[in-house]
Amino acid sequence: MRLEISLGRLRNEFVAKITELSGQDINLCYQCGKCSAGCPMSFIMDLLPNQVIRSVQLGLAEDITSSRTPWLCASCLVCTVRCPKGIDIASVMEAVRQIALRRSEDFIDPAGLERDTVAELPPIALVCGFRKLTG
Protein backbone atom coordinates (compact mmCIF):
# COMPACT_ATOMS: atom_id res chain seq x y z
CA MET A 1 0.00 0.00 0.00
CA ARG A 2 1.28 3.47 -0.89
CA LEU A 3 0.87 5.93 1.93
CA GLU A 4 1.35 9.62 1.49
CA ILE A 5 2.86 11.21 4.57
CA SER A 6 2.59 14.97 4.49
CA LEU A 7 2.51 17.69 7.09
CA GLY A 8 -1.08 18.41 6.14
CA ARG A 9 -2.04 14.85 6.96
CA LEU A 10 0.02 14.54 10.14
CA ARG A 11 -1.50 17.72 11.52
CA ASN A 12 -5.00 17.46 10.17
CA GLU A 13 -8.17 18.49 11.97
CA PHE A 14 -8.93 14.93 13.07
CA VAL A 15 -5.55 14.51 14.78
CA ALA A 16 -6.01 17.89 16.48
CA LYS A 17 -9.48 16.92 17.72
CA ILE A 18 -8.32 13.54 19.06
CA THR A 19 -5.42 15.25 20.83
CA GLU A 20 -7.72 17.87 22.31
CA LEU A 21 -10.42 15.45 23.48
CA SER A 22 -8.09 12.77 24.83
CA GLY A 23 -5.48 15.11 26.23
CA GLN A 24 -2.86 12.65 24.97
CA ASP A 25 0.32 13.19 23.01
CA ILE A 26 -0.01 10.24 20.64
CA ASN A 27 3.41 10.96 19.12
CA LEU A 28 4.97 9.44 22.23
CA CYS A 29 3.89 5.97 21.06
CA TYR A 30 6.77 3.84 19.78
CA GLN A 31 4.58 0.93 18.68
CA CYS A 32 5.68 -1.65 21.23
CA GLY A 33 2.29 -3.34 20.99
CA LYS A 34 1.83 -3.81 24.72
CA CYS A 35 -1.61 -2.20 24.60
CA SER A 36 -2.82 -4.71 22.02
CA ALA A 37 -1.16 -7.65 23.76
CA GLY A 38 -3.29 -7.15 26.86
CA CYS A 39 -6.50 -6.00 25.21
CA PRO A 40 -9.40 -8.34 26.09
CA MET A 41 -11.41 -7.31 23.03
CA SER A 42 -8.62 -7.57 20.44
CA PHE A 43 -9.98 -10.91 19.22
CA ILE A 44 -12.82 -9.13 17.42
CA MET A 45 -11.11 -5.86 16.51
CA ASP A 46 -10.36 -4.92 12.90
CA LEU A 47 -7.64 -2.49 14.01
CA LEU A 48 -5.63 -3.38 17.12
CA PRO A 49 -5.24 -0.63 19.75
CA ASN A 50 -1.60 0.05 18.71
CA GLN A 51 -2.78 0.31 15.09
CA VAL A 52 -5.39 2.87 16.11
CA ILE A 53 -2.67 4.93 17.77
CA ARG A 54 -0.42 4.53 14.72
CA SER A 55 -3.25 5.62 12.45
CA VAL A 56 -3.79 8.73 14.55
CA GLN A 57 -0.06 9.48 14.33
CA LEU A 58 -0.27 9.25 10.54
CA GLY A 59 -3.47 11.27 10.37
CA LEU A 60 -5.44 8.43 8.77
CA ALA A 61 -8.83 9.66 9.92
CA GLU A 62 -10.80 7.45 7.53
CA ASP A 63 -9.14 4.25 8.74
CA ILE A 64 -10.15 5.05 12.27
CA THR A 65 -13.66 6.35 11.71
CA SER A 66 -14.51 3.33 9.56
CA SER A 67 -13.09 0.89 12.13
CA ARG A 68 -15.28 -0.95 14.63
CA THR A 69 -12.46 -1.02 17.17
CA PRO A 70 -13.38 2.07 19.22
CA TRP A 71 -16.89 0.63 19.66
CA LEU A 72 -15.61 -2.78 20.70
CA CYS A 73 -13.27 -1.24 23.26
CA ALA A 74 -14.75 -2.00 26.68
CA SER A 75 -12.91 0.84 28.45
CA CYS A 76 -11.20 -1.72 30.67
CA LEU A 77 -8.09 0.49 30.90
CA VAL A 78 -5.61 -2.38 30.71
CA CYS A 79 -3.83 -0.64 27.82
CA THR A 80 -3.75 2.63 29.74
CA VAL A 81 -2.14 1.19 32.87
CA ARG A 82 0.41 -0.81 30.86
CA CYS A 83 1.59 1.65 28.21
CA PRO A 84 5.31 2.24 28.86
CA LYS A 85 4.99 5.72 27.34
CA GLY A 86 2.15 6.73 29.63
CA ILE A 87 -0.43 7.13 26.90
CA ASP A 88 -4.03 6.81 28.03
CA ILE A 89 -5.14 4.73 25.04
CA ALA A 90 -8.62 4.20 26.49
CA SER A 91 -9.15 7.98 26.36
CA VAL A 92 -8.09 8.02 22.71
CA MET A 93 -10.75 5.37 22.02
CA GLU A 94 -13.28 7.49 23.90
CA ALA A 95 -12.28 10.54 21.86
CA VAL A 96 -12.92 8.63 18.61
CA ARG A 97 -16.35 7.55 19.90
CA GLN A 98 -17.16 11.07 21.04
CA ILE A 99 -16.35 12.57 17.65
CA ALA A 100 -18.93 10.23 16.06
CA LEU A 101 -21.49 10.57 18.86
CA ARG A 102 -21.33 14.37 18.69
CA ARG A 103 -22.28 14.06 15.04
CA SER A 104 -25.31 12.00 16.16
CA GLU A 105 -23.76 8.85 14.73
CA ASP A 106 -24.88 6.47 17.45
CA PHE A 107 -23.44 2.96 17.44
CA ILE A 108 -26.62 1.35 18.75
CA ASP A 109 -30.28 2.29 18.65
CA PRO A 110 -31.78 1.78 22.12
CA ALA A 111 -35.26 1.59 20.60
CA GLY A 112 -34.10 -1.33 18.47
CA LEU A 113 -33.15 -3.52 21.43
CA GLU A 114 -35.37 -6.55 21.99
CA ARG A 115 -37.78 -6.21 24.89
CA ASP A 116 -36.45 -9.45 26.42
CA THR A 117 -32.86 -8.22 26.17
CA VAL A 118 -33.73 -5.01 27.99
CA ALA A 119 -35.61 -6.93 30.69
CA GLU A 120 -32.68 -9.26 31.17
CA LEU A 121 -29.96 -6.61 31.50
CA PRO A 122 -29.19 -4.97 34.85
CA PRO A 123 -29.45 -1.15 34.99
CA ILE A 124 -25.66 -0.85 35.21
CA ALA A 125 -25.29 -2.50 31.77
CA LEU A 126 -27.94 -0.35 30.11
CA VAL A 127 -26.80 2.99 31.54
CA CYS A 128 -23.18 2.19 30.83
CA GLY A 129 -23.89 0.92 27.30
CA PHE A 130 -26.00 3.94 26.40
CA ARG A 131 -23.40 6.31 27.85
CA LYS A 132 -20.66 4.74 25.75
CA LEU A 133 -22.45 3.89 22.53
CA THR A 134 -25.06 6.63 22.08
CA GLY A 135 -24.85 10.41 22.16
Next chain:
Amino acid sequence: MDLSYYPGCTLKTRALNFEDSAIAAMAVLGVNLIELPRWNCCGTVYSMTDDDLAHHIAPVRNLVRIAEQGSDRVVTLCSFCYNTLKRADLLMRNSPEKRNTINTFMDDEIDYDGQVEVVHLLEVLRDDVGWEAVARKVKTSLEGLKVAPYYGCTLTRPQEIAIDSVESPTVLQGLMQAVGTTVLDFPLATECCGSFEIVSDPDAVIERAYTILGMAQRKGADAIVVSCPLCAHNLGHKQAEIAGKYSDFTGMPIVYFTQLLALAVGVNPEVCRFDLNFGGVEALLRDRGLIPQRV
Protein backbone atom coordinates in the same frame (compact mmCIF):
# COMPACT_ATOMS: atom_id res chain seq x y z
CA MET B 1 -18.66 2.63 63.49
CA ASP B 2 -21.19 4.36 61.27
CA LEU B 3 -20.40 4.77 57.57
CA SER B 4 -22.35 6.61 54.88
CA TYR B 5 -23.26 4.16 52.18
CA TYR B 6 -23.96 4.95 48.52
CA PRO B 7 -25.88 2.06 46.89
CA GLY B 8 -26.21 3.00 43.19
CA CYS B 9 -28.84 1.77 40.77
CA THR B 10 -28.10 -1.94 40.44
CA LEU B 11 -27.75 -2.72 44.14
CA LYS B 12 -31.38 -1.70 44.56
CA THR B 13 -32.68 -3.82 41.70
CA ARG B 14 -30.63 -6.78 40.49
CA ALA B 15 -28.05 -7.09 43.22
CA LEU B 16 -30.12 -7.33 46.39
CA ASN B 17 -27.98 -10.35 47.24
CA PHE B 18 -24.97 -8.03 47.28
CA GLU B 19 -26.56 -5.24 49.31
CA ASP B 20 -28.46 -7.28 51.89
CA SER B 21 -25.53 -9.57 52.62
CA ALA B 22 -23.16 -6.60 52.96
CA ILE B 23 -25.33 -4.67 55.39
CA ALA B 24 -25.94 -7.74 57.56
CA ALA B 25 -22.31 -8.90 57.55
CA MET B 26 -20.91 -5.46 58.33
CA ALA B 27 -23.35 -5.08 61.23
CA VAL B 28 -21.87 -8.25 62.74
CA LEU B 29 -18.41 -6.70 62.33
CA GLY B 30 -19.56 -3.54 64.10
CA VAL B 31 -19.85 -1.32 61.02
CA ASN B 32 -23.25 0.22 60.30
CA LEU B 33 -23.74 1.01 56.63
CA ILE B 34 -26.14 3.93 56.63
CA GLU B 35 -27.71 4.55 53.25
CA LEU B 36 -27.65 8.16 52.13
CA PRO B 37 -31.15 9.61 52.39
CA ARG B 38 -30.72 11.29 48.99
CA TRP B 39 -28.66 10.06 46.07
CA ASN B 40 -28.85 9.76 42.29
CA CYS B 41 -27.25 7.44 39.72
CA CYS B 42 -23.52 8.20 39.39
CA GLY B 43 -23.73 7.73 35.61
CA THR B 44 -21.90 4.37 35.93
CA VAL B 45 -18.87 5.48 33.90
CA TYR B 46 -16.39 8.30 34.26
CA SER B 47 -16.22 10.59 31.24
CA MET B 48 -12.80 10.43 29.69
CA THR B 49 -12.89 13.27 27.19
CA ASP B 50 -11.29 16.46 28.37
CA ASP B 51 -14.10 18.88 27.53
CA ASP B 52 -17.00 16.71 28.69
CA LEU B 53 -17.72 18.25 32.07
CA ALA B 54 -21.50 17.74 31.88
CA HIS B 55 -21.17 14.05 32.66
CA HIS B 56 -19.25 14.77 35.85
CA ILE B 57 -22.28 16.56 37.28
CA ALA B 58 -24.04 13.35 38.37
CA PRO B 59 -21.17 11.94 40.46
CA VAL B 60 -20.21 15.36 41.83
CA ARG B 61 -23.81 16.02 42.84
CA ASN B 62 -23.68 12.85 44.91
CA LEU B 63 -20.47 14.00 46.55
CA VAL B 64 -22.15 17.32 47.33
CA ARG B 65 -25.11 15.47 48.90
CA ILE B 66 -22.74 13.42 51.03
CA ALA B 67 -20.88 16.53 52.23
CA GLU B 68 -24.19 18.28 52.89
CA GLN B 69 -25.29 15.40 55.07
CA GLY B 70 -22.24 15.99 57.20
CA SER B 71 -20.19 12.97 56.09
CA ASP B 72 -16.56 13.10 55.09
CA ARG B 73 -16.40 9.48 53.95
CA VAL B 74 -18.64 7.37 51.78
CA VAL B 75 -18.47 3.66 51.03
CA THR B 76 -19.70 1.89 47.89
CA LEU B 77 -20.22 -1.80 47.23
CA CYS B 78 -20.48 -1.63 43.45
CA SER B 79 -17.03 -1.40 41.85
CA PHE B 80 -18.33 0.83 39.05
CA CYS B 81 -19.84 3.35 41.47
CA TYR B 82 -16.56 3.36 43.40
CA ASN B 83 -14.60 4.11 40.24
CA THR B 84 -16.88 6.88 38.97
CA LEU B 85 -17.30 8.66 42.31
CA LYS B 86 -13.62 8.35 43.18
CA ARG B 87 -12.44 9.68 39.82
CA ALA B 88 -14.91 12.56 39.94
CA ASP B 89 -13.63 13.39 43.42
CA LEU B 90 -10.03 13.34 42.17
CA LEU B 91 -10.92 15.62 39.28
CA MET B 92 -12.51 18.11 41.68
CA ARG B 93 -9.46 17.97 43.95
CA ASN B 94 -6.81 18.25 41.24
CA SER B 95 -8.20 20.45 38.46
CA PRO B 96 -8.97 23.94 39.78
CA GLU B 97 -10.30 25.19 36.45
CA LYS B 98 -12.72 22.31 35.93
CA ARG B 99 -13.74 22.39 39.58
CA ASN B 100 -14.59 26.04 39.21
CA THR B 101 -16.68 25.48 36.07
CA ILE B 102 -18.57 22.56 37.63
CA ASN B 103 -19.20 24.38 40.91
CA THR B 104 -20.35 27.50 39.05
CA PHE B 105 -22.69 25.41 36.91
CA MET B 106 -24.20 23.88 40.05
CA ASP B 107 -24.60 27.25 41.75
CA ASP B 108 -27.61 26.05 43.71
CA GLU B 109 -25.38 23.58 45.57
CA ILE B 110 -22.51 24.03 48.01
CA ASP B 111 -19.10 24.12 46.36
CA TYR B 112 -17.28 20.80 46.22
CA ASP B 113 -13.51 20.64 46.46
CA GLY B 114 -12.83 17.19 47.83
CA GLN B 115 -14.56 17.18 51.24
CA VAL B 116 -15.46 13.50 50.90
CA GLU B 117 -13.23 10.43 50.85
CA VAL B 118 -14.67 7.74 48.58
CA VAL B 119 -13.83 4.18 49.64
CA HIS B 120 -14.83 0.71 48.57
CA LEU B 121 -16.12 -1.79 51.12
CA LEU B 122 -13.09 -4.03 50.56
CA GLU B 123 -10.87 -1.16 51.75
CA VAL B 124 -12.97 -0.74 54.88
CA LEU B 125 -12.68 -4.45 55.58
CA ARG B 126 -8.92 -4.45 55.06
CA ASP B 127 -7.96 -1.10 56.59
CA ASP B 128 -10.61 -0.35 59.25
CA VAL B 129 -11.72 -3.81 60.35
CA GLY B 130 -8.66 -5.89 59.48
CA TRP B 131 -8.39 -9.56 58.54
CA GLU B 132 -7.70 -10.73 62.08
CA ALA B 133 -10.86 -9.09 63.39
CA VAL B 134 -12.82 -10.64 60.52
CA ALA B 135 -11.35 -14.05 61.32
CA ARG B 136 -12.28 -13.67 65.00
CA LYS B 137 -15.93 -13.13 64.04
CA VAL B 138 -16.15 -16.26 61.90
CA LYS B 139 -18.77 -18.69 63.21
CA THR B 140 -18.87 -21.05 60.24
CA SER B 141 -15.51 -21.41 58.59
CA LEU B 142 -15.79 -21.90 54.84
CA GLU B 143 -12.93 -24.36 54.94
CA GLY B 144 -12.72 -26.61 51.93
CA LEU B 145 -14.30 -24.09 49.58
CA LYS B 146 -11.91 -23.21 46.75
CA VAL B 147 -12.47 -19.77 45.30
CA ALA B 148 -11.06 -17.78 42.39
CA PRO B 149 -10.87 -14.07 43.27
CA TYR B 150 -12.07 -11.86 40.42
CA TYR B 151 -11.55 -8.09 40.52
CA GLY B 152 -12.59 -7.05 37.02
CA CYS B 153 -11.52 -3.59 35.88
CA THR B 154 -12.84 -0.81 38.02
CA LEU B 155 -11.33 -1.51 41.45
CA THR B 156 -7.74 -1.37 40.25
CA ARG B 157 -7.72 0.81 37.13
CA PRO B 158 -6.65 3.50 36.53
CA GLN B 159 -3.66 3.57 38.87
CA GLU B 160 -4.74 6.80 40.62
CA ILE B 161 -7.81 5.19 42.16
CA ALA B 162 -6.63 1.59 42.55
CA ILE B 163 -7.61 0.13 45.92
CA ASP B 164 -4.72 -2.33 45.63
CA SER B 165 -1.87 -3.33 43.34
CA VAL B 166 -2.92 -2.73 39.73
CA GLU B 167 -1.52 -5.99 38.36
CA SER B 168 -1.54 -8.25 41.43
CA PRO B 169 -4.24 -7.23 43.90
CA THR B 170 -4.57 -9.33 47.05
CA VAL B 171 -7.43 -7.74 48.98
CA LEU B 172 -10.03 -10.36 48.02
CA GLN B 173 -7.54 -13.05 48.88
CA GLY B 174 -7.03 -11.52 52.34
CA LEU B 175 -10.75 -11.48 53.01
CA MET B 176 -11.44 -14.92 51.62
CA GLN B 177 -8.61 -16.44 53.65
CA ALA B 178 -9.96 -14.77 56.77
CA VAL B 179 -13.28 -16.58 56.30
CA GLY B 180 -11.54 -19.90 55.78
CA THR B 181 -11.71 -20.51 52.04
CA THR B 182 -8.79 -21.73 49.96
CA VAL B 183 -7.89 -18.94 47.54
CA LEU B 184 -6.60 -20.08 44.18
CA ASP B 185 -3.98 -18.32 42.15
CA PHE B 186 -6.18 -16.92 39.39
CA PRO B 187 -4.32 -15.48 36.40
CA LEU B 188 -7.42 -13.79 34.95
CA ALA B 189 -8.33 -12.00 38.19
CA THR B 190 -8.13 -8.54 36.62
CA GLU B 191 -9.23 -9.39 33.06
CA CYS B 192 -12.26 -7.58 31.70
CA CYS B 193 -15.53 -9.54 31.36
CA GLY B 194 -16.58 -7.45 28.35
CA SER B 195 -18.43 -4.87 30.45
CA PHE B 196 -21.11 -2.80 28.70
CA GLU B 197 -20.42 -4.58 25.41
CA ILE B 198 -23.11 -6.98 26.64
CA VAL B 199 -25.60 -4.42 25.29
CA SER B 200 -24.23 -4.29 21.74
CA ASP B 201 -22.23 -7.48 21.35
CA PRO B 202 -23.42 -10.26 23.67
CA ASP B 203 -21.57 -12.89 21.62
CA ALA B 204 -18.24 -11.22 22.37
CA VAL B 205 -19.09 -11.17 26.08
CA ILE B 206 -19.93 -14.88 25.94
CA GLU B 207 -16.40 -15.49 24.61
CA ARG B 208 -14.91 -13.34 27.37
CA ALA B 209 -16.98 -15.14 29.98
CA TYR B 210 -15.98 -18.56 28.66
CA THR B 211 -12.29 -17.62 28.81
CA ILE B 212 -12.58 -16.50 32.43
CA LEU B 213 -14.98 -19.20 33.63
CA GLY B 214 -13.03 -21.91 31.83
CA MET B 215 -9.80 -20.84 33.51
CA ALA B 216 -11.51 -20.95 36.92
CA GLN B 217 -12.81 -24.42 36.16
CA ARG B 218 -9.38 -25.67 35.07
CA LYS B 219 -7.89 -24.25 38.24
CA GLY B 220 -10.36 -26.32 40.23
CA ALA B 221 -12.42 -23.44 41.61
CA ASP B 222 -15.73 -24.13 43.34
CA ALA B 223 -16.78 -20.53 42.75
CA ILE B 224 -15.66 -17.15 41.43
CA VAL B 225 -15.84 -14.32 43.96
CA VAL B 226 -16.82 -10.92 42.54
CA SER B 227 -17.48 -7.37 43.69
CA CYS B 228 -19.19 -5.91 40.63
CA PRO B 229 -22.81 -6.47 39.57
CA LEU B 230 -21.88 -6.13 35.89
CA CYS B 231 -19.18 -8.81 36.22
CA ALA B 232 -21.69 -10.99 38.09
CA HIS B 233 -24.16 -10.63 35.24
CA ASN B 234 -21.70 -11.11 32.39
CA LEU B 235 -20.02 -14.12 33.97
CA GLY B 236 -23.26 -15.60 35.17
CA HIS B 237 -26.38 -15.23 33.14
CA LYS B 238 -25.34 -16.92 29.90
CA GLN B 239 -23.68 -19.99 31.42
CA ALA B 240 -26.22 -22.39 29.91
CA GLU B 241 -25.48 -20.98 26.46
CA ILE B 242 -21.74 -21.22 27.08
CA ALA B 243 -22.06 -24.84 28.21
CA GLY B 244 -24.04 -25.55 25.04
CA LYS B 245 -21.31 -24.06 22.88
CA TYR B 246 -18.28 -25.42 24.74
CA SER B 247 -18.77 -28.94 26.00
CA ASP B 248 -15.82 -28.74 28.41
CA PHE B 249 -17.60 -26.05 30.43
CA THR B 250 -19.89 -27.43 33.09
CA GLY B 251 -20.96 -24.37 35.11
CA MET B 252 -19.31 -22.08 37.65
CA PRO B 253 -21.01 -20.49 40.67
CA ILE B 254 -20.63 -16.68 40.85
CA VAL B 255 -20.82 -15.21 44.34
CA TYR B 256 -20.36 -11.74 45.87
CA PHE B 257 -17.61 -11.47 48.48
CA THR B 258 -20.16 -10.07 50.92
CA GLN B 259 -22.30 -13.20 50.65
CA LEU B 260 -19.47 -15.51 51.69
CA LEU B 261 -18.46 -13.07 54.42
CA ALA B 262 -22.04 -12.94 55.70
CA LEU B 263 -22.37 -16.72 55.68
CA ALA B 264 -19.11 -17.10 57.59
CA VAL B 265 -19.95 -14.57 60.31
CA GLY B 266 -23.28 -16.22 61.00
CA VAL B 267 -25.80 -14.15 59.05
CA ASN B 268 -28.96 -16.11 58.24
CA PRO B 269 -28.42 -17.58 54.74
CA GLU B 270 -31.87 -16.37 53.72
CA VAL B 271 -30.64 -12.79 54.06
CA CYS B 272 -27.84 -13.56 51.60
CA ARG B 273 -30.34 -14.28 48.81
CA PHE B 274 -28.28 -17.02 47.18
CA ASP B 275 -31.38 -17.70 45.06
CA LEU B 276 -30.48 -14.62 43.00
CA ASN B 277 -27.00 -15.91 42.09
CA PHE B 278 -25.95 -17.46 38.81
CA GLY B 279 -24.07 -20.69 38.27
CA GLY B 280 -25.51 -22.90 41.02
CA VAL B 281 -24.31 -21.21 44.23
CA GLU B 282 -27.18 -22.61 46.31
CA ALA B 283 -26.47 -26.17 45.17
CA LEU B 284 -22.76 -25.77 45.94
CA LEU B 285 -23.33 -24.43 49.45
CA ARG B 286 -25.95 -27.07 50.20
CA ASP B 287 -23.64 -29.76 48.98
CA ARG B 288 -20.93 -28.51 51.37
CA GLY B 289 -23.38 -28.33 54.25
CA LEU B 290 -22.99 -24.54 54.48
CA ILE B 291 -26.69 -23.82 54.03
CA PRO B 292 -29.59 -26.06 55.05
CA GLN B 293 -31.03 -28.61 52.66
CA ARG B 294 -34.24 -27.45 51.00
CA VAL B 295 -37.29 -28.75 52.90
